[in-house]
Amino acid sequence: MKADTPRIEEYLESIYKLQQDEHPVSTSRLAEHLKLSAPSVSEMTKKLAQKKLVNHTEKGICLTQEGNRIAKKVIRRHRLSERLLTDILGFRWDEVHDEACRLEHAISPEMEKHIEESLGNPKTCPHGFPIPDENGVIVKEKLRPLSELKARDKGIIVSVFEEDPKMLQYLASLGLIPEVCVKVEEVAPFGGPLIVCVSGSRYALGREVASKIKVK
Amino acid sequence: MKADTPRIEEYLESIYKLQQDEHPVSTSRLAEHLKLSAPSVSEMTKKLAQKKLVNHTEKGICLTQEGNRIAKKVIRRHRLSERLLTDILGFRWDEVHDEACRLEHAISPEMEKHIEESLGNPKTCPHGFPIPDENGVIVKEKLRPLSELKARDKGIIVSVFEEDPKMLQYLASLGLIPEVCVKVEEVAPFGGPLIVCVSGSRYALGREVASKIKVK
DNA sequence: CCGTTTTATTAGGCACACCTAACTCTATAT
């Protein structure tokens, strides 16, 4: 009973991601995320439960230890792939997500190791998210969304939670990328934009985007 | 009607390879090569014919222009992957085949381009086989198998047609790899071994292996 | 030339992962 076919990996990965915010994941959210019909997901979830990869209760779906282990393995391969694509193959950070979604299912443990070593053991993906280590251990820092800083607060960008290429390009063009220092100059009231200062330039930034940028 | 699902790519790739020696490919050889039952291959062949990717006559199966185009695209990705694995990720030449078999179906045209450029436009895979260009054009040199050289003939190794890792390791340990100059010292009669000289050392080499090494 | 082996196909099934339509809850809003 194999547990690591691409399809299963995709389900577990999605559940893992959704689990971050919404603790037990609902069938409908999962279906939406995977772009599948609700019954398909319902059925597959039953199979995953049989394989002891998820627990399916009234509250929703959550990963078992084993399911979690596999999900993190896939995420590790995804993020290592992204690094390979940017650092070695010269892709921009906005181009790598879809590419990595395909690669993550085609990478063996050996290749994983080789990529990691060739890249000099990177700690994060190009968007700033931590790469789980071989054992699935993830180093978590406590971070604040940029949107919650007050006027005159400073921070260093750690991660940018955004997949849309256009938006990523835009952010990169402003220099809003991991490792960079930002200062909030003003915060417009009533949910208005933030005025931020990045490497000497001032930009207005919507609250929504700002909430996707995490700083420390 | 998609034509480039992994399964189809694998069939076309296999047909392409078998086509090299046996012009129209037989169902049974293809089944053996793909490690599938004959009826499965028979059935799939019908579908490939419907999609105009192969012609299936009494003589056997052969690729159409379109089938050929796709097969070469896959081979290009396979060989570029192998180069990526050896040149950048530090794999040995005997480790890359299986890895590349998985990668070749997960590589987009953009990634193909990026790999090629990052590698400095390599002309061959690590085993010395030509990498088709973007348009599927393959540069073919006329080569002789090492096994056909006479005593005192010299040649430069171009390619090594071998997939068994143990054998590849062995050949590498003797220095029998592409670009290397070999001299045949003696040829034992009755299909016996060749005595070859590689970078100052003498080795006895079976005819069968020698026939897989092509020189110019 | 005929029996045997090899080669290819047909027939019939199975597993997988998806779908739509229809049904059953539950949760709420009036």
Added chain:
DNA sequence: ATATAGAGTTAGGTGTGCCTAATAAAACGG
């Protein structure tokens, strides 16, 4: 309290790619 919306499952069906067993046709050795 009841109509209704939303979420989740069941039922039934599809396409794909594989299998075994049985059959047909071609190739070959004596």
